[in-house]
Amino acid sequence: MAKHGLKITYVNTEIIHKRVVSAMPDGDEGSLLDSNINLVSIPDGLESDDERNDLGKRLEAYLRTMPARLEELIRGIDASNGADDNNNITCILADGSMGWAVEVAKKMGIRAAIYWPTAAACLASVWSVPTLIDDGILDDDGFSTGKVELIHLSPGIPAFEMIHLPWAKIPDPTAQKDLFHYIARSTEACKVADWSLCNTAYELEPATFALFPNLLPIGPVLGNDQAGQFRRHDSSCLNWLDQQATRSVVYISFGSYAALDASQFQELALGLKLINRPFLWVVDQRNIDRAKNAFPDESQGASTKIVDWAPQTKVLAHPAVACFLSHCGWSSVTEGISNGVPFLCWPQLVDQFLDKSYICDEWKVGLGFELAENGIVLREEVARKVEQLLSNETIRARAQEIKEIILKSRAEGGQSSKNCNNFIKWIKE
Incomplete structure (x- = not known):
């Protein structure tokens, strides 16, 4: 909207405003945001x-x-x-x-x-x-x-x-x-x-x-890795991805809010040890020490990278990423499918279960996990589904089809682009 010449006053609550501003590089919002955008709070x-x-x-x-x-x-x-x-x-x-x-x-x-x-x-x-x-x-x-x-x-x-x-x-x-x-x-x-x-x-x-x-x-509207984040991201993961083979890395992130309990976290860690593939794991701050303790020698090594926040849109666009193990929050879903990345679905809250249904049943670009009798996803299930997904060329091809559909909708003349332009035109009038 700002690129179309509109002047934006973006209102957050005070507590969210502080988090957003502090997450910006150097804490300098002026260096990141167009002069037509002003961040304020109430x-x-x-x-x-x-x-x-x-x-x-x-x-x-x-x-x-x-x-x-x-x-x-x-x-x-x-x-x-x-x-x-x-x-x-x-x-x-x-x-x-x-x-x-x-x-x-x-x-x-x-x-x-x-x-x-x-x-x-x-x-x-x-x-x-x-x-x-x-x-x-x-x-x-x-x-x-x-x-x-x-x-x-x-x-x-x-x-x-x-x-x-x-x-x-x-x-x-x-x-x-x-x-x-x-x-x-x-x-x-x-x-x-x-x-x-x-x-x-x-x-x-x-x-x-x-x-x-x-x-x-008007979307999918992709996230901005510099502005509007809650935490500063660790961009070293991009350099790490540069060292990995094409479509080799399993990317894991459960977003800003969702967090696994201790027993489930342990099973996931053990499952990642079984897959024998490089992985990039974004771990919430409550569990970051636990994750690094689970991989004491490899947490920043050739095959394992653990960070507390990542520039996700850039990660998902990187050619080294093979799949996205996700909580299925809608922002993560749209960022993944816009880059043609297949999903492993692990929903945690409310709408994430509906999003999983879209991914697995409607678009057919991912797989879900089966729960054991104790209600958790076991390590063997993690390893099995990773291998099943990465060996499924039909899902990968379908993910690329969805990516192309999205690109056309967002491109000039596409329906999302038309709707957005009409909205901006209405504001100017």
């Missing part, structure tokens, strides 16, 4: 990490604090411009989970658009909640009535279990209900947005767009 209404860990308090604080602070921020920006209204805020583009921002926009007479960073099918599951309640599948607080085990929104959209609705896996019933009503309010507010954009392509999820034709894909 408080989230919480005083401590303990409060942030309490989902009910967090959601209540968001709604109590952030709408007023966003309005205050916008009025301050407009007032600072004085008679020059060319720099006034003319549109709010908000994450779909922050639907209250659309309410602020409408109150202030500002145009509003919503951006959904997940799969369109995940959004479709949320948008279908009123129907699910009317059909007696959910009650008014979002709890399953036990009427069905699987939800089929339409042919072509992967079926999903009730437990994989965004709020359904929270163990505390009160917090589960709070999140359901927060999502319901956000979804309702988003209905009056002028545009609803999402990070996918028509060709990846055609059935969802047949069900919700007003939802417009």
Whole structure:
């Protein structure tokens, strides 16, 4: 958007803003971001990490604090411009989970658009909640009535279990209900947005767009390895990849939030020892010492590289990467398929199970792991699936086909490109 001449004021909460800025090389946001982009922050209404860990308090604080602070921020920006209204805020583009921002926009007479960073099918599951309640599948607080085990929104959209609705896996019933009503309010507010954009392509999820034709894909939008990260990445892994043979490296990452427990972590480490292939493992900071202890002599050697964060878009584009063992977060999924990389799917949370269904069942570009009776993935299963995937030329060929489909959609004249350009044109008008 900035490259098209739009002036962007990017609003994060204070705590996220600090993490993003501190993760930038040299801590200098000005050296990385276009002059048309300004990073700012507003408080989230919480005083401590303990409060942030309490989902009910967090959601209540968001709604109590952030709408007023966003309005205050916008009025301050407009007032600072004085008679020059060319720099006034003319549109709010908000994450779909922050639907209250659309309410602020409408109150202030500002145009509003919503951006959904997940799969369109995940959004479709949320948008279908009123129907699910009317059909007696959910009650008014979002709890399953036990009427069905699987939800089929339409042919072509992967079926999903009730437990994989965004709020359904929270163990505390009160917090589960709070999140359901927060999502319901956000979804309702988003209905009056002028545009609803999402990070996918028509060709990846055609059935969802047949069900919700007003939802417009502009992606996949790939991550930026320098700006917008939560942690500084270790770029030494790129030099390490340069030393590896083409399509030889297993890349492992579970993203920013997901973390394996101690027993599962140990099984994965032992499985990686069995594969007899070079691997690059991104390990969350809670487990980085444990990982390096599991490979004390090789953790930075010829066949093993362990880092606490990586420039993922560059890693996945590297010719040495053979496959991606992933938690199946949508950003990771889109980055992988945009580079034609086959997947080993290990979902952990909510929409990641739906994403796995796309990868394994719809697009057929990856394989999933089977759980043992104790509920974990055993070391032998890790080694078996790595070998099975890397010897499957059909999956590799299909991954390249999906890559080409995405490239066409994002290229000039492709549908995602057209939607994005039309949106930018609308903002300028």
